[in-house]
Amino acid sequence: AQRVTQPEKLLSVFKGAPVELKCNYSYSGSPELFWYVQYSRQRLQLLLRHISRESIKGFTADLNKGETSFHLKKPFAQEEDSAMYYCALSPRAGGYQKVTFGIGTKLQVIP
């Protein structure tokens, strides 16, 4: 069975400090990994996908298959980064889209 673990419910950092939101997964095959973000009073939205190898709003995430991790990083936190962040995994098996979400980490950027 697939599983996504976000070990921190709350992460507080000072403005300008580096951010690392942790995500570990368990899956026997080759997954696709994603990060979603939900800002206060806004809809949940897709932030980035590992296969795109993109940087969105200064955030990057690298899939580490050896450590089964997909941590979200940003070198310098900004106040507007405060939000809930969810890591998610898709097996892409059998053509059935079944995405598993982690429980989320609340990022609080302190001015």
Place this chain on the structure above:
Amino acid sequence: NAGVTQTPKFQVLKTGQSMTLQCAQDMNHNSMYWYRQDPGMGLRLIYYSASEGTTDKGEVPNGYNVSRLNKREFSLRLESAAPSQTSVYFCASSVPPDRVEPQHFGDGTRLSIL
């Protein structure tokens, strides 16, 4: 640009009552999803629809039924509401096959069952 629209936004039911949560998307997406979000559990997939007229069970389908009568709309029905179904429900959509993840979400429906 409405995207994914859910109605109602809030609802309080008594145990045993029935209701239907409505979801519509205006992006011509094929895939639609219903999730529930509970404290400490993240989002869990209730049902999924790959296209008009097709539906498939997700992780937590018990107590729910869905209907995908056309490409735009995907409804979720609680036939006999139970307190365990108190949750926030999200509808989402995406365009497979190049995208396997839900891309656009609605605002959610906060449902309380007494």
